[in-house]
Amino acid sequence: MTTSEQPQPTYRVLIGKPGLDGHDRGAKVIARALRDAGFEVIYSGLHQTPEMLVATAIQEDVDAVGLSILSGAHNSLMPRLIDLLAAKDAADIIVFGGGIIPDEDIAPLKAKGVRHIFTPGTSTVDVVKYLREACAERHASLQS
Amino acid sequence: MTDDSLTARILAGDVRAAGRLMRQVDDQRPGARAALDALFPHTGHAYIVGFTGNPGSGKSTLVNAFIRTCRQKDLRVGVIAIDPTSPYSGGAILGDRIRMQEHALDAGVFIRSVATRGNLGGLSRSTPALVQILDAMGYDIIIIETVGVGQDEVDIARVADTNLVIAVPGMGDDIQATKAGIMEIADIFVINKSDHPGADRLRRELKTMMSLVENPPADAWKPPVVHTIATEHDGLEKLFEKIELHRAWLSEHDRQDARAKRRIEHLIRLIVQGELDARLGRAMSSAAWRAELEALTERADTPWRAADLLIEMIGREE
Numbered sequence: 436m437t438t439s440e441q442p443q444p445t446y447r448v449l450i451g452k453p454g455l456d457g458h459d460r461g462a463k464v465i466a467r468a469l470r471d472a473g474f475e476v477i478y479s480g481l482h483q484t485p486e487m488l489v490a491t492a493i494q495e496d497v498d499a500v501g502l503s504i505l506s507g508a509h510n511s512l513m514p515r516l517i518d519l520l521a522a523k524d525a526a527d528i529i530v531f532g533g534g535i536i537p538d539e540d541i542a543p544l545k546a547k548g549v550r551h552i553f554t555p556g557t558s559t560v561d562v563v564k565y566l567r568e569a570c571a572e573r574h575a576s577l578q579s
Numbered sequence: 580m581t582d583d584s585l586t587a588r589i590l591a592g593d594v595r596a597a598g599r600l601m602r603q604v605d606d607q608r609p610g611a612r613a614a615l616d617a618l619f620p621h622t623g624h625a626y627i628v629g630f631t632g633n634p635g636s637g638k639s640t641l642v643n644a645f646i647r648t649c650r651q652k653d654l655r656v657g658v659i660a661i662d663p664t665s666p667y668s669g670g671a672i673l674g675d676r677i678r679m680q681e682h683a684l685d686a687g688v689f690i691r692s693v694a695t696r697g698n699l700g701g702l703s704r705s706t707p708a709l710v711q712i713l714d715a716m717g718y719d720i721i722i723i724e725t726v727g728v729g730q731d732e733v734d735i736a737r738v739a740d741t742n743l744v745i746a747v748p749g750m751g752d753d754i755q756a757t758k759a760g761i762m763e764i765a766d767i768f769v770i771n772k773s774d775h776p777g778a779d780r781l782r783r784e785l786k787t788m789m790s791l792v793e794n795p796p797a798d799a800w801k802p803p804v805v806h807t808i809a810t811e812h813d814g815l816e817k818l819f820e821k822i823e824l825h826r827a828w829l830s831e832h833d834r835q836d837a838r839a840k841r842r843i844e845h846l847i848r849l850i851v852q853g854e855l856d857a858r859l860g861r862a863m864s865s866a867a868w869r870a871e872l873e874a875l876t877e878r879a880d881t882p883w884r885a886a887d888l889l890i891e892m893i894g895r896e897e
Contacts, residue, residue, distance in 0.1 A: 444606060445669070470670035475694050480677035487683040491676070494689055496598035525595065
């Protein structure tokens with residue numbers, strides 16, 4: 436590996452399954468797609484509390500946290516995670532989500548600070564594209 | 580976060596600051612250097628334990644159980660869990676910590692997942708520096724869970740004080756053990772999933788293979804074989820005891836110091852190699868090199884003389 440350029444930044448994403456929801460296929464599909472796109476993906480496993488995910492995100496210095504929620508608990512779990520990140524001075528970490536999230540819940544979640552909700556059927560190509568741009572922006576603003 | 584405040588915050592135990600510096604180290608940012616220099620005087624206290632074993636041996640589950648044992652004894656634990664980077668995409672799934680999340684909220688435990696980023700040897704290039712950061716923060720034990728075990732993955736032996744090699748009955752581990760350099764790197768063998776059939780047979784095979792080592796010195800350390808069932812937290816006290824015995828042996832035989840020196844030298848070698856690599860890259864992008872390449876295709880020079888030229892250019896830089 437003989438390169439003289441500054442290596443391209445590798446983005447780190449935590450994919451988390453908060454709450455009681457046991458359906459992890461979607462989360463694993465996203466995790467693999469991100470890996471295939473060059474991301475380092477920390478996969479948390481099932482049954483994480485928002486507190487555990489925030490502690491993990493901070494130890495791992497991730498660029499983004501993706502929450503996969505199919506249980507309907509998104510309106511309590513997502514805002515709680517956002518609040519905890521803010522309390523730890525980590526509001527710059529991108530929070531995005533996916534799973535079963537009704538359209539009418541998306542705007543309030545975004546107002547709370549969730550940057551993007553990927554509805555069922557979103558292609559992994561779009562998720563990768565979104566995250567690449569969002570992480571690049573985050574790195575640029577952290578450097579300034 | 581400026582470098583000064585980063586260092587101060589890390590020494591005060593700030594997890595976010597430490598996580599940030601670890602990122603900078605992993606990304607090879609030149610800015611990390613100042614903080615690492617400032618942290619170095621605070622290192623040298625942690626005890627480093629390597630966990631190596633084939634996929635499926637239950638490494639992560641064993642690490643999780645071991646963290647529990649350490650915490651019961653009020654020891655603070657840092658963990659570096661390493662997974663392979665895909666050679667095709669450059670990405671990685673870092674899944675070791677799934678098995679360790681029971682400790683996610685314990686302020687006395689710091690778990691960091693790291694990808695190899697193409698580095699061979701079982702560790703990431705950043706691993707020795709990450710160990711330094713955890714050491715400076717005051718963690719008593721630092722666990723390194725390597726990618727796996729293979730003939731080439733023996734760098735852990737240059738970094739850890741005690742090396743555990745984890746085997747599982749019924750997976751043909753006896754053959755693996757002879758092929759790889761395991762015999763040399765193991766300070767302690769762990770037979771995990773020891774409730775499975777074949778555990779005693781594996782124990783006998785490991786002991787037999789150890790007895791085949793020719794002419795060991797009289798005071799040599801004899802690697803014990805410890806049986807565990809990590810999922811049931813069985814055998815962990817025994818394992819901890821054996822690690823303490825090894826630590827005592829290292830210090831009685833003056834090896835603790837030698838291992839520390841070897842660890843520092845390994846880190847320094849990595850730093851120097853990185854710098855040389857970068858210089859080589861610059862030299863090979865130069866006009867002088869392109870001219871030399873032309874000369875080589877016309878057989879006006881030889882590869883070995885061309886290499887001499889590059890070495891001279893590297894030495895001349897700055």
